[in-house]
Amino acid sequence: xxxxxxxxxxxxLAQYPETLEVFNVNGFAADSPKALIEFLGGDWRLxxxxxxxxxxxxxxxxxxxxxxxxxxxxxxxxxxxxxxRRLDFLGYTVCPLKHTFRECFDAVLDKYRRETGxxxxxxxxxxxxxxxAYEEIWKSQSIDDLPGAIASIGFGDFFRKEFVDRxxxxxxxxxxxxxxxxxxxxxxxxxxPDGCYTIYSVFPYIIMVDKxxxxxxxxxxxxxxxxxxxxxxxxxxxxxxxxxSEVLLLYLYKKHGDKGVELLARNVRDAWHAAKMAKxxxxxxxxxxxxxxxxxxxxRSCPRTDVVSIVWPEDGALISPFYLLVKExxxxxxxxxxxxxxxxxxxQKSANSFFPVLNSEADNRLPENAAFQWLxxxxxxxxxxxxxxxxxxKIFAEHWVGG
Numbered sequence: 001x002x003x004x005x006x007x008x009x010x011x012x013l014a015q016y017p018e019t020l021e022v023f024n025v026n027g028f029a030a031d032s033p034k035a036l037i038e039f040l041g042g043d044w045r046l047x048x049x050x051x052x053x054x055x056x057x058x059x060x061x062x063x064x065x066x067x068x069x070x071x072x073x074x075x076x077x078x079x080x081x082x083x084x085r086r087l088d089f090l091g092y093t094v095c096p097l098k099h100t101f102r103e104c105f106d107a108v109l110d111k112y113r114r115e116t117g118x119x120x121x122x123x124x125x126x127x128x129x130x131x132x133a134y135e136e137i138w139k140s141q142s143i144d145d146l147p148g149a150i151a152s153i154g155f156g157d158f159f160r161k162e163f164v165d166r167x168x169x170x171x172x173x174x175x176x177x178x179x180x181x182x183x184x185x186x187x188x189x190x191x192x193p194d195g196c197y198t199i200y201s202v203f204p205y206i207i208m209v210d211k212x213x214x215x216x217x218x219x220x221x222x223x224x225x226x227x228x229x230x231x232x233x234x235x236x237x238x239x240x241x242x243x244x245s246e247v248l249l250l251y252l253y254k255k256h257g258d259k260g261v262e263l264l265a266r267n268v269r270d271a272w273h274a275a276k277m278a279k280x281x282x283x284x285x286x287x288x289x290x291x292x293x294x295x296x297x298x299x300r301s302c303p304r305t306d307v308v309s310i311v312w313p314e315d316g317a318l319i320s321p322f323y324l325l326v327k328e329x330x331x332x333x334x335x336x337x338x339x340x341x342x343x344x345x346x347x348q349k350s351a352n353s354f355f356p357v358l359n360s361e362a363d364n365r366l367p368e369n370a371a372f373q374w375l376x377x378x379x380x381x382x383x384x385x386x387x388x389x390x391x392x393x394k395i396f397a398e399h400w401v402g403g
Contacts (some may be wrong), residue, residue, distance in 0.1 A: 003064055005057055009049060020101040022063045023224050026055055027299035027308045031095035039275040060068060064220025087147035088120040088330075089337050090111065090134055094153060094203065096297060098124070100349050109115045117178040120337065131397040143172045150328035151341055153203065154320045155246070161384040174328040180337065180360045188374050190321075200342045201350050201357040204296045204317035204372065205238075205247055209309045210281045213290040214390065220291055221252065222315045223373075227263035233402065235264075235291045239271040248293050249392035250328045251318050265399035274298035277289075282308040295320075297354040316371035322355070352391050 001007070001015055012019055013033040020033050021261070030036035031125045035315050039131055040049055050057050093101045102124050108337035124131055140146050145169070152158050167173065175198040181190070207220055217230055226235055231318035252260035256403075272280075274294040280287055283306030294319065297309045326334060340346060347359035356364035 003046070003061055005045070005047035005061075007046050008042060009040050009044050009046060010037050012046070013042075016064070016356060019067050020095065021102075022060070022067050024065075024096045025099040026060065027053060027301075029278060030273075035273045035275040035299060038273070040278045043160055045128060051222075065130060071297070072291055085121065086145065087120040087123055087134075088160055088334060089151075090123040090147040090150045091151040091341075092153055093124075093151065094297075094355070096357060100302045100353070101346065104346050104349065105340060108336065112336050120334075122337075142168070143167060143327065146327070148327050149334050149337055150198075150325045151322070152325075153322050155250070155380075155385045155389065158323075158325060159380070161297050161386060164381075168194075168400070170329055171196075173197075173325045174331055175294075176324070176326055176331055176335070176342065178342065178358070182360050182362060182364065183365050184356060184366055184370075185358055185372065188372060189376060190319075190374060192377055194377075195324065197321075198338075199321045199358060200324060201322035201347070201355050202372065203320040203322065203355060205293060205320065206296050206317050207300055207311040207313060208277065208281060208292040208294055208299045208302065209311055210288060210290050210292070211254040211309060212282065212305065212307050213288060215290070217290060219309070220311060220313075222313050223248075223318070224255075224315075226267060226293070227252075227256075227260060228293065231267045231268075231291060233267065233269045234289045235267045235293065236270050236272055236277060236289045237264075237268055237293045238274055240273070241271060244271050244393055244396055246389045246392060247320050250375060250388065251373060252393045253388070253395075261392050261395045264349070265396045266303050268400055269402045271402075273347050275301075278302040282306075294318065312367050312370050314371075316373035319374045320374050323352070343394065355383050357382050 003012060013036060017033040020030065020036060024030070028036060028040070030039055046061075047057065050060055055238055091101065091105070105122075105124065109120065109122070114142065118387040123134065137146065138160060139162070150158065157163065173196045175192060175195045178198070191385070192198070207226075209219060213234070218225075220226055221233070225231075237248055248264070249261055254265055258261075269289045275298060277292045277294050278298050278301045281292055281302050296310075302308050307319060322336060326338055331338070344359050344361040349356035350357050351362045351364045356366060
């Protein structure tokens with residue numbers, strides 16, 4: 001398909017899902033092609049969308065064509081035809097940051113190759129929500145089968161009990177040294193006391209309020225406010241009817257147990273992707289609600305700032321972590337990679353995209369008096385996180401009448 005100004009957004013993303021990164025880097029917030037189609041509308045023509053955002057048509061089409069042509073450097077060479085091979089680095093990040101991450105990483109590796117004649121076997125998945133040849137790498141039985149370093153997000157597979165028992169608890173990973181932590185996170189306990197995981201950035205969850213739909217209801221200021229009956233059937237959280245995001249549930253469960261999850265469930269009207277929340281909030285749509293729980297990045301993409309407010313909770317935005325795992329015997333030779341992931345350049349670009357970082361040189365541009373909540377390493381390590389996630393989702397489903 002030849003892309004031109006009259007090509008429909010839905011056609012581009014359906015045939016070339018990898019182009020999502022081009023949309024992301026130009027300010028279209030979504031972490032899957034489906035979500036972006038829902039956000040923009042699949043029948044909108046490229047010319048209309050770019051004109052509304054005041055983006056250069058010729059340059060944008062060129063970026064799309066380059067992406068489709070597969071100008072991806074070294075990154076996908078290790079995943080051809082679904083082949084799995086031993087890697088030096090496996091890097092997962094959120095979709096809105098993938099283009100930035102890959103572009104900067106490619107430059108770092110190119111410079112390193114020119115200066116040393118050496119290279120690394122790395123894989124940073126290019127798509128968003130597509131096939132991943134390394135999806136089950138966490139099931140490896142031997143440390144030798146794992147990449148030398150892994151970057152990942154959230155409380156997913158590398159926090160599973162089997163992985164923790166097999167590798168984390170046996171000291172197979174050692175956190176790289178960090179000079180100091182950004183003052184925005186000082187005293188929060190984000191450093192793993194066992195020196196295995198290294199949190200280098202965070203995915204903050206906040207509250208967004210549609211003031212028109214809120215009406216005379218009180219503005220929620222803290223997370224516990226969302227448990228009050230006054231918000232019955234008036235909250236939308238992340239996920240879908242089949243798969244609720246666990247982040248808010250985990251934090252409420254830690255503080256209130258099953259009761260906290262039950263109370264939230266009674267107030268939740270629906271579960272959406274955050275891109276849809278940003279699209280609907282502040283409109284006259286009857287689908288929406290007064291209160292949304294979503295990542296800060298997506299909240300900032302909502303254009304109706306006159307009728308929509310971003311509330312940074314007084315008791316802190318909820319943290320979902322970006323983290324590194326580095327094999328105990330690979331820290332020295334992979335330092336060029338870990339320095340990049342934890343470094344100032346990527347850190348500032350992440351912070352500029354509303355993903356605050358722990359690098360002390362970065363300016364996270366947080367709201368005044370912004371605080372964070374962290375589950376805590378003691379809590380995480382005293383629980384089987386996969387079992388805990390299943391439990392909170394089960395409790396939620398049992399008491400949720402929405403969807």
